[in-house]
Amino acid sequence: MRVLVNFLLVFLFLCRVSAFSQNAFxxxxxxxxxxxxxxxxxxxxLAPANSSNFVCLDAGTLHFGIEKAVEKGVFKAPAEQVLRKYIxxxxxxxxxxxxxxxxxxxxPEDTTKNIYAFSDCIETFKTRYFTWKSWANFADEGETPQLKKYHYKVLIPGNETPIxxxxxxxxxxPLSHSNLTSSAFLVKSQDRYILYLGDTGPDEIEKGHNLELLWQSVAPLIKEKKLxxxxxxxxxxxxxPDKTLFGHLTPHWLMKEMDDLEKLTGAGSLKxxxxxxxxxxxxxxSIGRIKKQLATENKLQLNLIYPQQGKPIEF
Structure with a gap:
């Protein structure tokens, strides 16, 4: 009986370790x-590892990128279906x-879905983009007539919102991006997380504390190995030059921010x-220089990943 109990304990431990090591996203x-x-x-x-229900983190390029993913065998459906059904x-x-x-x-080819953003970003959609002088109003707010394809969901800083x-x-x-507010998204699936940052400048140049506050928020998740x-x-x-960064980062400034993050998570925690x-x-x-400079300044031994269009990544 004792041998059986020990076997079961080891089995449950291994199952737990295996579940922890599985990709979450x-x-x-x-x-x-x-x-x-x-x-x-x-x-x-972005979707949970076992799901085809994606959210799109920003949307600068859609159709061409989906076509690249289809070419690489990521999706078995035509690009139009991926846009309409998977996102x-x-x-x-x-x-x-x-x-x-x-x-x-x-x-025009999309289906009904939500646009999640801070209020000032949504206001720009209403007054600059989804207007009848610049395009058409595919949303359910703003200029009339409203085509009611998209619904705006205003995000409140720090509040958890279901997708x-x-x-x-x-x-x-909130993040500081020169003359406007950008944002970071901490996306949760079960008890695992991905953090995506839109454009941001370093706190020292932007004269603020947005990144400092963000690192304070996610540091516990890194310690618990949930991020x-x-x-x-x-x-x-x-x-x-720093004066022409316009709310962006360089390799030096990224590593400076990572140093600040490690002070919160503990020495060696970001290896x-x-x-x-x-x-x-x-x-x-410039891309080549950035990669070389990041490699040179990577004293924390971060795992630096350079995404490629249409090629999936799993974590």
Missing amino acids: KIVPLGVKGGIDESNLSAYM KGYLISHSHLDHLSGLIINS ENTEMSVKAF KAIMIEVSFPNEQ GFNIVVTHVKPPQS
Whole structure:
């Protein structure tokens, strides 16, 4: 009997370890760059590992990115069906076009779903994008007539909001992006998390504390090994002057922020931690410099991941 009890205890422990090590999320990058390439701008489909109910983190490029994913065998359905059936809603970090133009352009072919964002971003949708002078009002608020395809969901900083028609929820946090407020999305599935940051400048340059407060919020999740990855921008190489960062990060400033995060999580706690580097701006020479500079300054031994359009990532 004692042997049987010990066997069962070991079996349950191994099951628990196996469950913990399993991937919790899948990410399909539809667009990974910042800058001028309209075919490859920030947009990431995110779902629990065992689900096809995705939310789209920003929506700079949709159709072209979905086609790339279909070509790579990620989806067995045509691109139009992926847009209409698999994407259940949009989390829009801020109102700049390179983070939402795909949503606007694809709206005639899309299906009814929610747009989640802070109130100032939603106000820009209402007054600048979904208007009859610039496009058409596919939402259920703003100018008339309203085509009522999209419903706005205003996110309140720090409040947990269910992402409808998915198994996920989200908390949004404000970020400073030069002359406007951007946002970070902490997405939860069961007891695992992904953190996605829209465009952001470093606290020291932006003269604020938004990143400091964000790191304080997620540090316990890193200690408990519940946060699977941070998706964060690095737009420019270190040669970019601080005065012309315009609310963006360089390799130096990213690693400075990661140093601040490690002070909250403990020495050595970020070794091997997943950092997905987003929003790298062309030209290719800058991208190469950014990768070299990040490798040189990666004293914390972070696991730096450079997403590729249409190629899935699992955590």
